[in-house]
Amino acid sequence: MSFRSTILLLVAVTTVFAAKVSSAGEGFSEDLDFLNEHTQVVLLKNGDAAVAVVPAYQARVMTSTFDIESGPSLGWINRPVIERGLLSDQEEKGTLEEHIYVFGGEERFWLGPEGGQYALFFPPGAKFEFSQWSTPAAIDTEAFELLDKTASSAKFKHSTKLINHSGTEFVVDIDRTVRLLNQRDASKLLGIPLAGDLKMVAYETDNQITNAGTSPWEAESGLLSIWILGMYNPSPNTNVVIPFRSGDSKTLGPTVNDSYFGKVPDEYLKVGKQELFFRGDGTRRGKIGITSQRSKGIAGSYDAAGQVLNIVTYNVQEAPHGFVNSMWELQDEPYAGDAINAYNDGSPEPGKPPLGPFYELETSSPAAALQPNEAMRHVQRTYHFNGTEADLDPIANHLLGVSLEAIRTAF
Template sequence: MIGCSKKESSFKEDVSFLKDHTEIILLSTSNGSIAIAPQYQGRVMTSTTDSSEGIGFGWINKKVVEAGFLSAGERKGKLEDQIYIFGGEERFWLGPEGGQNALFFKPGSSFEFSEWKTPAAIDTDPFQLVKRTGNMVGFEHQCELLNYNGTIFNMKIERNIRLLDKGAIETIIGEKLSNKVDFVAYETDNRITNVGNDPWIAETGLPSIWLLGMYNPSPETTVVIPFKEGDSTTLGQKVKDDYFGKVPKEYLKVEDDVLFLKGDGTKRSKIGINPKRTKGVAGSYDANQQVITLVTYNIQDAPNGFVNSSWEYQEEPYSGDVINAYNDGSSEPGAPPLGPFYELETSSPAAALIPGETMIHRQTTIHLQGEVAALDVISKKMFGVSLEDINTSFTE
């Protein structure tokens, strides 16, 4: 068993802290645990492969959690006026963020940070706990959202979180799991339903389900995303790498069918994989803690494409990414990082729903910690590269 280093807080310590400030639901097995916060939209705050001694994988913004948001009117913090960054290793969000169909900009506003604001439904509104069993919890929330076009979405949100057992993990990775590897894994089933009277149509904007995971960074962490090899004319560009300016080669290495992005929290950078390139998996490897993280999702048809969240008026509002990864860092010289943390994200197709219709987006998160040789088998299977390839990706 690999325990915490002195620089890492334990899962047990993180859960104790969280319980001092908000309700926490624990789902546990003999193999691991996850901590869920109903007040924070049913997000998974953190998880571990060892509830008593193990590290917590999720990044938690303890300053914001400690301050809370019930007294927000008493504070003038710029970020807290626009978003409450609680952290958490998987949260429910909605897209698109920017563009003429944006959910984060009011009609008539400019696409500037000062006018950007996270909708309360995915920021401060609690989700209602509606069911609970030994290894699963379910939440619901109903809301009304306004996009930049002035379109109103009357929406029901459902989110179910379920712990996965060893057999489920083996099915996903296509390999028997070595007894020298500890694990924790969970699936979230996320749904949005049109509960209004009008259909959601592309011309006035479509929403999508967007899941984001915030993890603790380290100098030894590398994000790894395999993708389909092929001509850009057919499959599009390999990687979108210019969200915040082009990612420098010291932080991003792109090969024929796989990319490596540093997850060290020292350089603000974001990349995206389009739906024609995806293999349905993204992940990371922390060589220091000997942890592989895997994120998979349900690949499905997307007749209306994927929403584009760029902060601009868009010529192609449905040409967005299905997978994103983000490495935190300073937004400008001398400014502190937001976390730091790194993120793995997946999105559903754009949801063109008639009244009563539902879009479903399922995601699995798996953390595997243990012997390097056993993890190497999983890395080759899921990423198509060895751990040595990952560890040397920025040294060659």
Template sequence: MTKNTKEHRSFAKDVSFLQKHTDIVVLKNDNSAVAVAPLFQGRVMTSTTNSVEGTGFGWINKKVIETGFLSEEERKGRIENQIYVFGGEERFWLGPEGGQFSIFFKKGDNFDFSNWKTPAVIDTDAFTLVTKTESTVKFKHSCELINKSGTIFKMGIGRTVTILEKKSIENILKKDISTKIEFVGYQTNNQITNTGEVAWIPETGLPSIWILGMYNPSPETIVVIPFKEGNEIELGEKVNDAYFGKISEEYLITKEDVLFFKGDGTKRGKIGVGAKRTQGIAGSYDANGKVLTLVTYNIQEAPNGYVNSSWEYQEEPYVGDVLNAYNDGSPEPGVPPMGPFYELETSSPAAALKPNETMVHIQTTIHLQGEEQELSEISEATLGVSLDEIIKMF
């Protein structure tokens, strides 16, 4: 169908590049394919609707992957001392990022970027490959984490990536897909288990599962997140855009029950939707490549709320967002963007687990590419808006 001639967007060439630098497991279903990297915590690096000549949807940081893991001496003064930004369109992470229960800041440190460091379990650790088939790959890992308040978490991790058949995608969409549309869908089952002898309790901090997808941006890409309309006193604010400063109407437009956010990779900004507002789905449309992307997750009870990742001491550490979107850009004048890329993210509830208890967070990602009228019908059925509405919003 739509053949992308740009080398850095070709799935086949991206996989060939990755295989020169790390192990890659390619899951396939008919024409669609998903590339998974065991050494990068089992992350989905990229996917495509056509494994031979199709576009790769995941943003891949080739410079960092080519450099590889650095020694401690080599890492001094580099961002790799704080995080290896490998990219990848769906990665396993853990929260919270900020606050007194953060796992990214040490006890006694203030919330400056120089003190921020990604834990090895979601940065440099390799997950163990347990089993793999043509359609599924399963990983496990174990770790010990200490949060900013000094609480120790002994944790087992499980992650399974499964490429979806056409019928499964149609069941999710509640709509048949015609031959005018190429598609790829995959689902990740992500688990954390308390392997220690002490229960995890809110008073000393709770972790959460945090799944982030990094996608290739374009000038024509717009993120769409529907939400429940209603009173802010009951449901909270429609959108939280205070992460990196207020976002202008040039990049964020909020209606009664849906928001539109540019995913063009030109201006840094992050938004979040709370648990009382979420409809359990987010999406984006790239009018340039005619690609509709949908991300869903398992909505579940959250008796302890969702972790708050704001970089400050928090009066309410469990009123965080369940669904986020990020647009990359320069963090400050004169500093280049990290990507550029844009992200769609989902989080599990805060995990108050007793010993041997497990929390599961399931995320599903679907890319659909092709005939605009049919894509518009799918967009209306899932996101509540047509492609014409999305395209004309900014």
């Protein structure tokens, strides 16, 4: 979940959400039928693999599967919010909907930073408080235009204006292409053979922002970043794993930032010499982050009950202006943010329900110091593999540097 915004969302959760919030346990075909009842869905298919994309929700990938007929739905979908739909100013909104519509979805487009003097979620003069926090419409309620579609890809576009906390205006063109990857693509991109009885769905989103204004974007007045977040169904048997570079903290930054919502306890975070494990069970709220210097451009998770190994990668690129910082305060280091994050949802306090529950894997682009008509791209690829441990273990070892057993038994 985005930094500290979960605190905001959960303040009003009891007034907005019914008991049935998560679609965990639903199959893909059931979720697809549900989505089609409420909005336009762009369905991409390649053999048995499928991805459901919703233009009205900023072209987010709502869910995917490796078996379109009877396979699981791999993204978390917030049915009550989708059923309510977007409410007009004349309709009664819950406190939560005044600030964000949490539709869910396993891969969505956002822009950073969230907090700080260059925040996009706090207008000029606003205090860094819940009552004055609001998700920009461009990444919350505005639809993206579908420009082109094939059987396995879809291209979207959106144009918007944004004003940050310091009063800087950004005129932004957003281009987003969602493309299914076949087994040959995945094998080549990951550098591993994929064989046996392995089932797979994989896709990439090619995300681009362009400075469509007449003035350069400069660090002194605030920069934007592309921020991709994915919500997944949690389970007691799901653990996240993120490999990282070991080394001196003065050069690479902290091994892990685990203080977003207070320090994560040892029973939810285990840090090794070159990898960390983090629970994705949806039972305790917490978030961790890895600096760009430590990131290897990859994160993963394993659902031992469903025998699904999830891999997320992104295009590692030079970051001369650093990564935007989303902390809710006036910052000494506004470009010392994280490149990769993971979030585990849970109850904010005794007696109150979680937002989902769900867990997230997130990646961010560098801060974009762009001249007029200049663009920055951030490409994220998501791979879901289903098979026996014998099928999945070589993939985990090669990509994440740890065995499947190590992930499964980390806690």
